[in-house]
Amino acid sequence: xxxxxxxxxxxxxxxxxxxxxxxxxxTSDLLGTKMKQLEQEAHRAAGQIFLxxxxxxxxxxxxxxxxxxxxxENKKLxxxxxxxxxxxSEAALLQLQDLHPLPKIILEYRQIHKxxxxxxxxxLSCMMSKNYVSSTWYQTSVVTGRISAKHPNFQALPRQPLQxxxxxxxxxxxxxxxxxxxxAMFIPQEGWTFLAADFCQVELRLLAHLSSDPELLxxxxxxxxxxxxxxxxxxxxxxxxxxxxxxxxxxxxxxxSVVYGAGRERLSGILGVSAEQADLQRSPGLHxxxxxxxxxxxxxxxxxxxxxxxxxxxxxxxxxxxIVDWYLIQRYFVQNLLDAGRLSRxxxxxxxxxxRRRTLPNINSNDWGIxxxxxRQAVNFVVQGSAADLCKxxxxxxxxxxxxxxxxxxxxxxxxxxxxxxxxxxxQVEQFAALVRSTMESLQHIDHLGVHLKVxxxxxxxxxxxxxxxxxxxxxxxxxxx
DNA sequence: CTAATCTTT
DNA sequence: CGGGAAAGATTAG
Numbered sequence: 001x002x003x004x005x006x007x008x009x010x011x012x013x014x015x016x017x018x019x020x021x022x023x024x025x026x027t028s029d030l031l032g033t034k035m036k037q038l039e040q041e042a043h044r045a046a047g048q049i050f051l052x053x054x055x056x057x058x059x060x061x062x063x064x065x066x067x068x069x070x071x072x073e074n075k076k077l078x079x080x081x082x083x084x085x086x087x088x089s090e091a092a093l094l095q096l097q098d099l100h101p102l103p104k105i106i107l108e109y110r111q112i113h114k115x116x117x118x119x120x121x122x123x124l125s126c127m128m129s130k131n132y133v134s135s136t137w138y139q140t141s142v143v144t145g146r147i148s149a150k151h152p153n154f155q156a157l158p159r160q161p162l163q164x165x166x167x168x169x170x171x172x173x174x175x176x177x178x179x180x181x182x183x184a185m186f187i188p189q190e191g192w193t194f195l196a197a198d199f200c201q202v203e204l205r206l207l208a209h210l211s212s213d214p215e216l217l218x219x220x221x222x223x224x225x226x227x228x229x230x231x232x233x234x235x236x237x238x239x240x241x242x243x244x245x246x247x248x249x250x251x252x253x254x255x256x257s258v259v260y261g262a263g264r265e266r267l268s269g270i271l272g273v274s275a276e277q278a279d280l281q282r283s284p285g286l287h288x289x290x291x292x293x294x295x296x297x298x299x300x301x302x303x304x305x306x307x308x309x310x311x312x313x314x315x316x317x318x319x320x321x322x323i324v325d326w327y328l329i330q331r332y333f334v335q336n337l338l339d340a341g342r343l344s345r346x347x348x349x350x351x352x353x354x355x356r357r358r359t360l361p362n363i364n365s366n367d368w369g370i371x372x373x374x375x376r377q378a379v380n381f382v383v384q385g386s387a388a389d390l391c392k393x394x395x396x397x398x399x400x401x402x403x404x405x406x407x408x409x410x411x412x413x414x415x416x417x418x419x420x421x422x423x424x425x426x427x428q429v430e431q432f433a434a435l436v437r438s439t440m441e442s443l444q445h446i447d448h449l450g451v452h453l454k455v456x457x458x459x460x461x462x463x464x465x466x467x468x469x470x471x472x473x474x475x476x477x478x479x480x481x482x
Numbered sequence: 483c484t485a486a487t488c489t490t491t
Numbered sequence: 492c493g494g495g496a497a498a499g500a501t502t503a504g
Contacts, residue, residue: 054491055498089499114500118488144485146503153487156502203504256504260483267483330483380484384504388485417485417503 001354002139005392008399009137009147012412015423016132020185024124027180031116034164038109045102052109055088061102062088068096068103091269115162119182126152135414144381145356145388146417154414157182160245161468184468188423193463195410195429196470197436198419199394200458201227202387206353207259207329209454210382211336215324220455228252230319255317258326259333261376334375343378350378352385354393354449390457391418394440401435408432421467433461433475 042052048065050057063069063086072095086092090110093103126133135149142148149155161181168176188194201220204227208216219227225240232251233240250270257270316325337343343350349359358381362374395415402408410424410432420440424432440459445452464470 051491053489056491087498110500114489117490118501122488142486146485148486150487153502156487156500158501201504252504257483260504262483270483376483377485380504384485387504419503 001389001392001396004396005139005147008395008412009139011399012414013134013137015411015413016130016134017413018132018187018189019123019127020187021124021127021131024120024185028116028120028124030166030178031112031120031164031180034166035109035112035116037167038105038112042102042105042109045100045105052106053113058088058106059086062086062096066100066102068099071099072096111162112164115158115180115182119157120180123152123182123185137415142388143358144385145352145392146384147388147392147415149414155416159183181468184466186467188465191426192423193426193429193465194413194467194470195422195424195433195436195461195463195473196419197422197433197440198460198462199387199391199440200460202390202418202457203383204255205453205455205457206383206386207333210340210342210353210386211329211333212454213324213329215319215322216329217454219319219322219324224320227319228255231255231317234318234320255326259330260380261330261372330379333379337378337382342382350381352382352389353451354386354389354446356385356389358385387418390443391415391420393443393446395420397439397443398436401439408435424463429463429473430475433463433473437461437475 039052043049046061046065048061050061052058069086088106090107093107096103097107123133133152135154136151138148138150158181161179161184163177163179166176166178168174186194204216205220207213208220224230226248228248228251229240229243231254232243232247235251236243236247253270254267257267262270316323316327318324334343337350338345341351343363345363348361348363349357351357358377360374360378362370363378365371365374395412398420399412402410408428408431410422410428412420413423414421420436422432422436437459441457443451444455444457461473461475462470463473
């Protein structure tokens with residue numbers, strides 16, 4: 001499979017992705033002036049001049065000059081990993097933001113700085129005198145078998161636009177809100193359209209298959225609404241239609257965090273609850289040595305109620321009429337992998353669905369922390385690695401179909417792990433969309449590799465005239481047998 | 483929780 | 492002056 005991938009990646013790498021260079025230059029200037037404003041505000045708030053990008057200088061201002069840590073003894077402020085210094089991380093600044101104006105300014109500055117340096121100026125530097133980019137793609141740099149991209153890292157461009165308020169110094173003008181969206185800078189060539197095909201909840205479907213959890217299987221076998229939307233709607237107590245992008249994303253993070261073994265600290269952070277709040281009761285019946293992450297913390301999502309994080313209780317996240325015990329899935333998944341022969345303790349390796357292997361020498365370590373980390377990596381590898389296998393197979397099959405076609409001219413532009421981005425001639429969009437979707441969904445069964453997933457694969461297709469403005473494309477479902 | 487890349491100090 | 496580690500941002504599940 002990886003040998004066949006070489007041709008796919010070579011074709012993708014030689015494709016020129018057009019960029020609106022002028023728009024990129026304009027946003028660079030815009031963000032530059034905004035950052036200068038924020039820098040001045042920061043200096044004024046601090047009462048001195050300092051390098052806003054330097055965390056060590058910020059630490060001096062925040063804790064030695066303003067002594068903000070002395071004013072929040074009830075809160076626990078994060079420390080740096082190595083030395084036991086006060087951290088200037090996002091979590092720390094969020095704790096401090098009500099005590100002083102400076103933390104908020106720094107948070108906004110960092111957000112804009114990241115966008116400007118990496119996604120605006122960074123992309124510009126990848127273009128030199130051209131008006132297009134071509135990433136370099138790697139097949140061997142990710143341990144799970146995913147592919148990665150460099151210069152630019154196409155897989156890490158912000159998905160959400162950034163809103164910034166532009167201060168107007170012209171009399172009679174109101175403040176102007178401008179949205180900056182790096183993805184919108186990428187445009188197809190004249191007469192062509194971007195088409196994206198996304199494997200829906202692919203890792204969760206693989207988790208259902210690999211764990212054989214009946215409730216999780218039922219969610220995917222029955223034609224259902226989006227799982228994360230359902231979870232988010234019950235969590236927020238609103239209808240599915242009212243769930244925002246952020247709500248769904250939050251629910252998604254909670255689910256993946258729990259199944260991949262997040263501990264008390266991490267989970268409380270994601271839930272937006274302090275670790276102390278998550279540390280209320282300890283159930284005497286459980287032994288933390290056996291299942292540290294799960295027995296220390298678990299979360300309950302009940303319809304219309306807010307999230308409770310508490311120690312020792314079992315965690316269930318209700319999903320409409322389905323009640324999925326994510327905690328239980330997490331707890332027994334390592335045993336599932338051992339039973340299925342996907343994880344070998346004796347030989348210290350783990351296998352993906354298509355036989356990709358990762359060695360895990362620490363799976364038998366005497367050090368509890370090291371051993372548990374290897375177990376989390378085992379769980380994550382089987383799911384993430386299997387998803388990577390599926391996506392690579394899809395890329396190869398679609399590549400071969402296009403190559404052997406007389407009419408199709410679609411080109412692969414990028415791969416975003418579970419999503420394929422193509423550039424298609426306007427007249428071929430619908431035909432190609434149907435082909436991509438049926439090819440991807442057919443990977444539920446791959447006879448010669450012995451792959452037979454217990455749940456169907458679902459693919460969502462969208463198209464647009466820029467990468468920043470893609471809209472769902474409704475195509476008739478594939479009908480293999482009539 | 484897992485897996486990456488990129489920029490700055 | 493430059494290599495490397497650390498921190499903190501982005502992405503994907």
